[in-house]
Amino acid sequence: MALPTIAEPLPARASHDEIRRAVGAICAKYGDPYWRKLDHERRYPEEFVRDLSAAGWLSALIPEAYGGAGLGIAEASVILEEIDRQGGNAGACHAQMYIMGTLLRHGSEEQKRRYLPEIAKGELRLQAFGVTEPTAGSETTRIRTAAVRDGDGYVINGQKIWTSRFRQSDLMLLLARTTPYDELTDKTLGLSVFLIDLREAGDSIEARPIEAMVNHSTNEVFIRDLRVPRSALIGEEGRGFRYIIDGWNAERILIAAECIGDARWFIARGTKYANERVVFGRPIGQNQGVQFPLARAHASTEAADLVRWRAAALFDAGEKCGAEANMAKLLASEASWEAANVCLDVHGGYGFAAEYDVERKFRETRLYKVAPINNNLVLAYIAQHVLGLPKSY
Ligand SMILES: Cc1cc2nc3c(=O)[nH]c(=O)nc-3n(C[C@H](O)[C@H](O)[C@H](O)COP(=O)(O)OP(=O)(O)OC[C@H]3O[C@@H](n4cnc5c(N)ncnc54)[C@H](O)[C@@H]3O)c2cc1C
Numbered sequence: 001m002a003l004p005t006i007a008e009p010l011p012a013r014a015s016h017d018e019i020r021r022a023v024g025a026i027c028a029k030y031g032d033p034y035w036r037k038l039d040h041e042r043r044y045p046e047e048f049v050r051d052l053s054a055a056g057w058l059s060a061l062i063p064e065a066y067g068g069a070g071l072g073i074a075e076a077s078v079i080l081e082e083i084d085r086q087g088g089n090a091g092a093c094h095a096q097m098y099i100m101g102t103l104l105r106h107g108s109e110e111q112k113r114r115y116l117p118e119i120a121k122g123e124l125r126l127q128a129f130g131v132t133e134p135t136a137g138s139e140t141t142r143i144r145t146a147a148v149r150d151g152d153g154y155v156i157n158g159q160k161i162w163t164s165r166f167r168q169s170d171l172m173l174l175l176a177r178t179t180p181y182d183e184l185t186d187k188t189l190g191l192s193v194f195l196i197d198l199r200e201a202g203d204s205i206e207a208r209p210i211e212a213m214v215n216h217s218t219n220e221v222f223i224r225d226l227r228v229p230r231s232a233l234i235g236e237e238g239r240g241f242r243y244i245i246d247g248w249n250a251e252r253i254l255i256a257a258e259c260i261g262d263a264r265w266f267i268a269r270g271t272k273y274a275n276e277r278v279v280f281g282r283p284i285g286q287n288q289g290v291q292f293p294l295a296r297a298h299a300s301t302e303a304a305d306l307v308r309w310r311a312a313a314l315f316d317a318g319e320k321c322g323a324e325a326n327m328a329k330l331l332a333s334e335a336s337w338e339a340a341n342v343c344l345d346v347h348g349g350y351g352f353a354a355e356y357d358v359e360r361k362f363r364e365t366r367l368y369k370v371a372p373i374n375n376n377l378v379l380a381y382i383a384q385h386v387l388g389l390p391k392s393y
Pocket of ligand 1: 128129130131132136137138139161162163164165212214216218367370371372373374375376377380392393
């Protein structure tokens, strides 16, 4: 069977191998020097994201009725994994896939018809997700950004932090408070999700780039008297936190897949270098001190990948997968970090040289132990919801 290329439409039921090959063909156009230069210049991979969008890969989760490919989370995860496996950074464009679920599950028919076909065509970008705030941190129910009803709309004021890809997005999914915290008996209520059209926001939103360890186009965002119509509200007012939680399993599975891709890149690069580098008259990979850590990192990666596939299968079958999705994220982020350290060690001093790309990927993969959720909170979920231990926070 002919394989899809970037010029062909996305097959509706693409096999994982077909996806890997087609996404891989796009990635091959953007090799190590491309990502290295971007990292150095702290620039967004505009060309890469445009190519990926034009080929339909970032709309994988949009149903066919709205112009997308109607694929499952398993397929979506393969797309992101492949980007990282080839040395790229799917973090530049992964949010569209996480965010999509909130709009798909809780958006009105009118909102879906208005935005999804254009997103599917790559003409609109929904890559910004404004949840985290400086004072609330991981305690999302404490956010302060407030949306106050005003006539037939809302006026929003507040501050977000770490809002990634804000300047590269047309749309932002924003979590804001619609009922003061002290007036709530159930603290998971009182927050609402808005789909903000950034093209219409003018100077009511100001973004200040954060200089960070990774090239992640991330910002502090200040919102001052931003007026949005009622039609910007997604679902019911006050239920936004629950809508965001609904998307967390997809997010965890997709991040796990990116980590698996990173881990495979580190292991492949480490193995190649260990076979080629000769010191003391033999390849360094002949030393067990060099090969065993690589072998162990490979085993950790394969184990994490099994949990990722289990979580994805449950998710796509519409079954509960909170435990599996959280475990996949935990194990995969640890496996990629293990592989990153091994790869750096194998490369010796050269691992620190930018031209080998190890130090760049090392920084990039480290993020996933902390964001989008830190692994301590993942452990707290497993302790509480799987093992039945008391809630610790
Ligand atoms: C590069 C980058 C990009 C990001 N992009 C986005 C984005 O696009 N949109 C967005 O909304 N957010 C984004 N984030 C924010 C990210 O989701 C948060 O940084 C993350 O959720 C952790 O929150 P925090 O940094 O406030 O840490 P805090 O909540 O302050 O926690 C600090 C540390 O304390 C520990 N800790 C806290 N509470 C507990 C507890 N109860 N038990 C045990 N340990 C605990 C954890 O180890 C945690 O790492 C991004 C972050 C980064 C670094």
